[in-house]
Amino acid sequence: MASPCACVPPARGRESCSRGNALLADGAEAPKAPSTAPFFEAFQPEHEGRCGAFYKPQGLDTYRSYVRRELMPAFSGKRIDTITRQDVVRWFEQYSARAPGGANRALGILGQMLGRAKAWGYMPEDWRNPVAGIKANRRRVVGAFLSEAQMARFGTVLDARIAGGCTASALLQFLTLTGCRVSEAIDLEWRDVLPDRLRLRDSKTGARDVALGIVTRRFLKDHKTALDRRARGPRNPVFPLVGGQRYEVVRSVWLLVRREAELPDTLRIHDLRHSFASHAIMSGETLFCTSRLLGHSRIQMTGRYAHLADTALLAAAERIGTILRKGQRA
Template identity: 25%
Template sequence: MRTLAELIELWYQHHGCNLRSAADTLRRLLAMAEAMGNPVADRFSAEDFAKYRAQRLESGVTANNMNREHAYLRSVFNELKRLGLWKKENPLAMVRQFKIPEKELSWLTVDQIQTLLAELENCRNKDALLVAKICLSTGARWGEAEGLRKSQLRNQSLQFTGTKSGKNRTVPVAEGLYDELKAKDVGSTDRLFQYCWGAFRDAVERCGLVLPDGQMTHVLRHTFASHFVMNGGNILVLQKILGHQSLTMTIRYAHLAPDHLQEAKFLNPLANI
C-alpha cells in the first residue's frame, strides 16, 4: 500500500541521494506525485501519467520539460526494479516521449565575436571578457569557465571539473590566454573569477545580438564547436573537447564541415553519364 511519494523516497534513500542534483530531483519527483494525487504506487498506471502530462501541457509546460519529467519518474521504477524493491513492470516503460524538433544552434561570426569582445573590454567587470575568451577557446560552458580555480591551470591547459557529465576534461589553450590567466591576481582565494554573467548579458544587449532563448552564454560553446568544424576539425576530437557522452550530440555540427556530404556530387548515378 505504499504511495508513489513513498516509493520515490525509497528510491532516493537507495540511489537518488548519490546523484549530482539529488535534492532538486527529489523535489521535482515529489511535486509530480502530489500533482497526480499521490496514488498508491501499485495502482499507478501509464494512463495516470498521460492525464497528468496532458494537464501540464495545457498549463503551458513545454513538451521538452515533460519529457524530462517522464524520464525522471521512469528511472525511479527502473532503479527500484534493479534493486529488487519493485516487482511489477515499469508502468511508464511503454509510454513514448514527445518528439522535439531540433533547435537551430546559433553561433557567432568572426565580426560578431570581435564586436562582442570589444564591448566586453569596456565592461567594469573585467572577468566577463576572460570567461568569454575561455568559452570561445575551449567550448566550455559558462559555469565551467566562471568557476575555474588557479589550481586547474596546468601545462598550458585548463582542467574542467564538476562538469554536466560528471567527468573531468582537460583542454589545451593558446599560450597568450594561458599566461593571462596565470598572471591574474586572485588574492587569498583560489577562484579566478567573480560572478559575471550579468556583465556578459549586458554586453550582448549593447551589441544588438539577437540570440535564441536559452542560448545567452551557450552561444559561445556553439560558436567554438561551429568554427572548429568549419576550420576542418575532427568531429571525434570535438566530442572529447566538449565532453559529450554521446556522439549524437556532437554530430549536430557535422553539416558545417567544408566537405560535408560533398560525395553527393560525384557518387550519384548521373555523375558518370
C-alpha cells in the same frame, strides 16, 4: 454429521475442486497474488533517501520540484508495480502539451525511480519499466549563435579590453574558446589547468576533463603571464574577478561588450556556449565529439544542433563528388 464446510455441500466441494484441477491441467493461469509493492507516495521518500546523496543541491531541488508538482498528483494512490504504460503515456502527453521540456525531465525522473524499485526487489521478475520506449519531445534550440562576422567583432572588443587588464573579458574569451559554462570558468583554479586539458573538479554534470587546443593553451599561458605573480598559485582562480567571484561581475562586463560589438540585445552569455557547439558541428565535428567537448551527460542533448550538420554534410558530398569526378576524367 455436519459437513466441514457448511456453505458448500461435500459433493459440490469435490466438484469445484475437480474443476479447479482441470483448469490448472489445461494450462489456465492461477489468479495473481495481490500486489504488495508500496504505493508511489510511500516509495518516493525511500527513493529520495537512498538516491538523494548522488544529486547536487540544485539537482535535488529540481528533482523535488518535479516530484511535488507533477509526479505525485499523477501517480499517488497507485502501487508502483501497477503503473502501466498507458498511465505513463496519458500523463506524459497531457504534460507535454503544457511544457514539453519539463515533461521530458519528469519522464526521466519517473523512469529512474521505477528502475530503482526493480533493482531493490519491489517488482516481479517479468516486470518491464513502462517508461522504456516512450519517445521524448524534440528539444528546441533555445538561444542563438554568433555568426563569423559577429565573432570577429566580439573578439576585437575583447582583445582591446583584455589588453587593458579586464579579467572578466578574458573569461568571456575563454568561454568562446572552450564552450565551458560561466560557473565552470568562475570556479576554475590554476591547479585545474593541465598541459593539454582542464580537469574540472565539479560541473553541472560532475567532474570532467576539457581538451585544450593549441590556441586555447597559448591564450591561457599569455593570460597567466599578465597576472600578478601572487595570483598564479595553484589554488588561485584563473580569472580573479574584481569584486569577487560572482556571476554579476561577468554579466556587467558582458552587457558592455555586447553593446560595443554591436551584437543583438537578446544575446545571452550562455549563447557563447551555443556558438561553440554550432561552429563545431558546422565545421564537420561529429555529435559525439561535440557532446564530449561540451560535457553533455547524454548525446541526445547535443542532438539539438544536428540540423546544423547539413552544411558540413553538403560540403563533404561536394568534395567527394569532385574527387570522384576527377578520377573518372583521368
